Amino acid sequence: MAEHVEPGQELLGIGHVSERTGVAKSALHYYEEIGLICSTRTSGNQRRYPRHMLRRISLITVGSKLGIPLADIRHALEPVPMDKIPSEKDWQRASNEWKRVLERRRRAIEELEDRLMGCIGCGCLSMQACLLLNPEDALAQEGAGARRLETGEAEGDI
Ligand code: FES
Incomplete structure (x- = not known):
């Protein structure tokens, strides 16, 4: 008899997660190694990811595409628990943290731009x-x- 699983609590294999998120299995291994995501293991030592991890991985992907270092992404995702389904409040806290990370990045890029403009004129x-x-x-x-x-x-x- 199949075990009853609460909605959102389903566990997904790494192939499924890779396919759904477009993130290579090796990258998922790495994210797990550095604590960005987590999984449980089957008795056969296969990784299983809770469904809510898909949203987390998608945010990691977006952050990476924006050039945000993984350490900053991890910091921004700290308010989001990995051991249970995150609440809307958890995501709101993460959203606020993302805004701060992006604002710091925007300021750093503007500073770099100012310096570059000066250097182009200077040489x-x-x-x-x-x-x-x-x-x-x-x-x-x-x-x-x-x-x-x-x-x-x-x-x-x-
Ligand atoms: S100050 Fe940067 S090139 Fe001169």
Whole structure:
């Protein structure tokens, strides 16, 4: 006799999840490894994902397409529980966190744009003065000397 499962509590195999979300199985493994998603295991050690994980994976995909680092995505999804079906309140909290993440990203891009415009007009490529090449003189904090050459970040790597 089939076990009764509450709506939304169904467990999905990785192939099904991959097909529904368009995310490769290897990426799902990785997301799980870094704590972005979670699964349970069958007695045969096969992954099973709760249906509500589909929405979470879709948001991860959207965030990745926007260029948001996975660490920021994980932070934004912290209000959303993984061990139970998230409530609308949980999603609302996540939505607020997403807005903050996107706002920080927007400000960072605007700052970068301002610096780039300045550098296009300047062209000095100074490791001391250029805020784009060496923001907040970060290379000096690594120690004296030619830091770029020592770390293997030659001009061609930029
Ligand atoms: S190139 Fe001169 S400040 Fe960036």
